[in-house]
Amino acid sequence: MRSWGGRAMNHLSQSVLVLNRLWQAVNVCSARRAFILLYTGQACVVEGVGDSYQTFNFGQWCQTPLGRCSAETLSTVSLKIRIPKVIQVLFYDRFPKKEVKFTRQNVYERDRYTCQYCGELFESRHLNLDHVVPRDRGGVMQWENIVSSCLPCNSRKGNRTPPEAGMKLLHHPKRPRWRPSLHLTYHKISECSWRDFLDINAWNVEVGSE
Numbered sequence: 001m002r003s004w005g006g007r008a009m010n011h012l013s014q015s016v017l018v019l020n021r022l023w024q025a026v027n028v029c030s031a032r033r034a035f036i037l038l039y040t041g042q043a044c045v046v047e048g049v050g051d052s053y054q055t056f057n058f059g060q061w062c063q064t065p066l067g068r069c070s071a072e073t074l075s076t077v078s079l080k081i082r083i084p085k086v087i088q089v090l091f092y093d094r095f096p097k098k099e100v101k102f103t104r105q106n107v108y109e110r111d112r113y114t115c116q117y118c119g120e121l122f123e124s125r126h127l128n129l130d131h132v133v134p135r136d137r138g139g140v141m142q143w144e145n146i147v148s149s150c151l152p153c154n155s156r157k158g159n160r161t162p163p164e165a166g167m168k169l170l171h172h173p174k175r176p177r178w179r180p181s182l183h184l185t186y187h188k189i190s191e192c193s194w195r196d197f198l199d200i201n202a203w204n205v206e207v208g209s210e
Contacts, residue, residue, distance in 0.1 A: 011074055011083055017194045019046060019088040025197045026092070031083045038087065046086040048193060055088060085193040100176050102143060104129060110176040111148035117167050118153050128154045132173065133161060143175040 012032040020026045029037075037043035044055040047064070056064060062081050066073055072083045100106055107129060114121050116130075130149035133139030136159065147169065149157070157165045 011072065014072075014083055016084055017086045017197060018043075019086060019197060020092045021088070021090060023088065023197070025194075026089075029087075034084055034087050037089065038084070042091065043087045043089045045084040046088050047084070053196075086197065102141075106176070107143075107146055108148050110143075110173075111171075114148065114170070115150035115153050116147035116170045116173070117149055117157065117162070119170055120150060122150050126150060130154050130157060132169065134159045137161070144173055147173050 012030060012035075014031045015028050016031055016034040017025055018027040018029055018034075034043070038045065038058040038061065041057070044057050045061045046053050046055055061084065062079065064082065066080060066082060073080050074083060105124070108124050108127055112121070113124065113127065115127065127148050128151055129146050130153075131139040131141070132145050132147060135141075139145050153167070157167055162169055
């Protein structure tokens, strides 16, 4: 594989989403690793074309137009090539089966670092875990009964249920569907080309009337 110039080395640390053969997101790698997989024929680039996605091998990707992506391009004396956003590994169809661990950080991840009562976004140090059904009412410490709450809302709710406190949940708490091997902070999922492959909205189910 060609050697990239020193200036291009910074681009090689960019994150690239990795799909398995079944088009499921399974990992994130560096652009350097992605180019190695492409060059050795172990992966192809996944690129949105119109309303669908197409795949490109390394040779085909080298020939695709640069468009307006010059800031995300690697250059050598004889070649300019765009840094891919998504690649598909051609010979891997497995998917991690481990469940997401029930931890404070993962609850914040599931809830997008958003208080589930007031809807405001907070840093983790300004969030707390709230039992939707209080512990002394039989509420347990599990995905379906724990939400992220800012300190003021947590204090306002106190040892009451949301209806008793005159508060409404933004979303019903559920076990998340993302996998431990693809542990992505919501704030970092800014690349729109990833969103079709990441089930980041799977748990945003509105609370229904009971």
